[in-house]
Amino acid sequence: MGATFSEKVLGAKAGEVVIVSPDYILSHDNTAAISKKFAQLGVDKVKCPDKIIIILDHVVPASTEKYAQNHKIIREFVEKQGISNFFDIHNGICHQVLSESGFAMPGKLILGADSHTTSYGAFGAFSAGIGRSEVASVWATDKIWLRVPDTIKIELKGSFAKGTFAKDAILKIIGEQGADRANYKALEFCGRAVKDLTLASRLVFANMAAEMGAKNGYFAPDSRTLDFLRQHARADFKPVFSDPDAEFEAVLKYDLSTLDPQVACPHTVDNVKPIAEVEGLKFHQGLIGTCTNGRFEDLKVAADILRDKKIHPAVRVLILPASRKEFLKALRKGIIEVLAEAGCVILNSGCGPCLGAHQGILAPGEIALSTANRNFQGRMGSRDSKIFLASPATVAASAITGEITDPRKYL
Amino acid sequence: MNKGKVWKYGDNVNTDVIFPGKYTYVLMEPEEMAKHALENLDPGFAAQVKAGDIIVAGRNFGCGSSREQAASCLKYAGVQVVIAVSFARIFFRNAINQGLPVIQSEKAVRNISAGEEVEVDFEKGQIKAEKGTFKFPALPDSVLSILKAGGLIEHTKLFIRNVDIDDTSF
Numbered sequence: 305m306g307a308t309f310s311e312k313v314l315g316a317k318a319g320e321v322v323i324v325s326p327d328y329i330l331s332h333d334n335t336a337a338i339s340k341k342f343a344q345l346g347v348d349k350v351k352c353p354d355k356i357i358i359i360l361d362h363v364v365p366a367s368t369e370k371y372a373q374n375h376k377i378i379r380e381f382v383e384k385q386g387i388s389n390f391f392d393i394h395n396g397i398c399h400q401v402l403s404e405s406g407f408a409m410p411g412k413l414i415l416g417a418d419s420h421t422t423s424y425g426a427f428g429a430f431s432a433g434i435g436r437s438e439v440a441s442v443w444a445t446d447k448i449w450l451r452v453p454d455t456i457k458i459e460l461k462g463s464f465a466k467g468t469f470a471k472d473a474i475l476k477i478i479g480e481q482g483a484d485r486a487n488y489k490a491l492e493f494c495g496r497a498v499k500d501l502t503l504a505s506r507l508v509f510a511n512m513a514a515e516m517g518a519k520n521g522y523f524a525p526d527s528r529t530l531d532f533l534r535q536h537a538r539a540d541f542k543p544v545f546s547d548p549d550a551e552f553e554a555v556l557k558y559d560l561s562t563l564d565p566q567v568a569c570p571h572t573v574d575n576v577k578p579i580a581e582v583e584g585l586k587f588h589q590g591l592i593g594t595c596t597n598g599r600f601e602d603l604k605v606a607a608d609i610l611r612d613k614k615i616h617p618a619v620r621v622l623i624l625p626a627s628r629k630e631f632l633k634a635l636r637k638g639i640i641e642v643l644a645e646a647g648c649v650i651l652n653s654g655c656g657p658c659l660g661a662h663q664g665i666l667a668p669g670e671i672a673l674s675t676a677n678r679n680f681q682g683r684m685g686s687r688d689s690k691i692f693l694a695s696p697a698t699v700a701a702s703a704i705t706g707e708i709t710d711p712r713k714y715l
Numbered sequence: 716m717n718k719g720k721v722w723k724y725g726d727n728v729n730t731d732v733i734f735p736g737k738y739t740y741v742l743m744e745p746e747e748m749a750k751h752a753l754e755n756l757d758p759g760f761a762a763q764v765k766a767g768d769i770i771v772a773g774r775n776f777g778c779g780s781s782r783e784q785a786a787s788c789l790k791y792a793g794v795q796v797v798i799a800v801s802f803a804r805i806f807f808r809n810a811i812n813q814g815l816p817v818i819q820s821e822k823a824v825r826n827i828s829a830g831e832e833v834e835v836d837f838e839k840g841q842i843k844a845e846k847g848t849f850k851f852p853a854l855p856d857s858v859l860s861i862l863k864a865g866g867l868i869e870h871t872k873l874f875i876r877n878v879d880i881d882d883t884s885f
């Protein structure tokens with residue numbers, strides 16, 4: 305019997321508990337809190353400074369004195385510990401920055417104090433979210449316990465019809481399978497459709513694997529992955545693949561060509577409906593961006609829809625590029641100009657409104673239509689606000705009409 | 716273990732309703748964190764919960780963010796154990812690492828009602844409730860040793876001081 309990708313990277317059979325040393329450990333603004341935990345451990349220096357990646361993104365630039373103080377503590381910690389992989393507030397959202405900087409490599413084990421650490425599976429890495437105490441503990445010991453997950457295969461075939469994208473596919477999958485279908489499990493995305501998926505689109509799947517409860521999501525590295533890494537890889541790496549005779553818990557099949565645009569309705573990500581069922585619903589704030597859908601291809605499709613149009617006067621639309629690099633790409637192609645002309649507010653790359661900390665909080669009774677990955681009650685502000693999730697195309701088309709609108713009408 | 720009063724909730728109790736994101740970098744003190752526990756789900760909980768109370772919930776408890784405060788705010792609020800049909804992976808780890816015991820038992824959840832008093836015995840692996848006694852499987856040793864140490868930070872301290880500690884119990 306062969307082994308799955310996850311079994312190979314962790315070196316044991318599904319269900320076993322292993323003690324491992326990760327290749328990289330990510331933390332963000334929560335590094336201040338983690339450094340306090342670390343201080344409690346009674347060791348002075350982190351064990352492997354080169355494995356630590358710290359990216360400031362959650363509340364950048366600092367919106368209050370408290371946040372500013374947090375950032376200051378982190379910068380001092382970075383200095384004291386000699387951490388070279390530090391990305392200050394001008395770089396962008398951690399998952400995009402880590403990926404575009406070439407740390408997300410096939411076969412690597414990457415852990416992070418953020419639930420969407422699953423993202424790096426887009427590049428064939430094993431990556432999973434962990435808690436703050438665990439990060440402090442790994443900093444000190446270079447060790448952590450992990451349970452080797454069972455794997456669910458998701459076989460994708462066909463190609464996207466007009467107006468549908470990776471976001472619609474993963475929403476459809478989560479809606480059908482449920483928010484806990486993959487709890488404590490790995491997802492392996494495979495099938496004939498994968499080779500046509502850009503790395504940016506694969507990131508959408510791997511990022512949102514977390515919303516199905518998955519420990520990690522994985523795409524087998526292929527020529528797209530290797531072409532990108534030829535330029536960007538930070539270290540040597542060795543691709544790891546599941547054996548053809550490996551044991552999978554289930555194989556789920558999806559045909560991309562029959563997909564309609566999808567919308568996740570409040571307050572759970574698996575409350576997904578085809579767009580026809582929610583069309584016409586008025587909303588107040590649109591958000592295009594975040595670590596899920598803030599890359600060049602996302603901004604471009606939004607601009608294609610909003611070119612020479614104005615957003616509806618009753619809505620406000622925020623653009624949140626996933627990173628400065630993606631922002632610059634869009635800027636140079638005139639995409640940012642189109643979006644600004646249409647009336648969108650361009651935010652700096654960071655988490656901003658996604659987690660309701662600043663830059664676009666919702667008032668009681670307000671409704672947001674967002675390209676983020678999560679629509680939990682109160683996440684973007686008031687407990688009495690609502691969040692709907694959709695693709696950048698759907699948000700852009702809806703921005704024109706002021707109500708949820710099928711993007712196929714504008715493409 | 717002492718008896719505790721049950722607070723009962725449904726499926727998918729997520730981290731944003733347990734401990735809203737807007738507090739994650741603002742509230743650091745245990746007392747402050749406890750005051751906001753479950754705020755977005757049950758605004759009355761934090762004011763009325765008593766030390767030793769027990770949360771009983773459905774599937775996928777703690778889904779969402781990796782924020783550890785979702786576990787620690789419950790512990791600080793006095794919750795002695797969370798019993799659920801299932802737990803989201805990161806919450807499960809966080810709870811153990813914060814020294815908050817978690818028990819998976821669909822049968823217990825189905826049979827326990829809000830407001831009743833139940834007794835949890837970890838040694839025997841059983842929950843005594845009005846409708847009967849429900850068994851639950853013991854946690855793996857590696858996980859138990861963290862709970863016994865009072866959480867991961869204390870456990871890691873032991874590990875650092877005594878590197879001979881059995882690696883598998885790390």
Ligand code: SF4
Nearest residue numbers: 397594595655658659
């Ligand atoms: S953009 Fe949103 S989901 Fe992504 S890392 Fe930031 S807060 Fe988390």
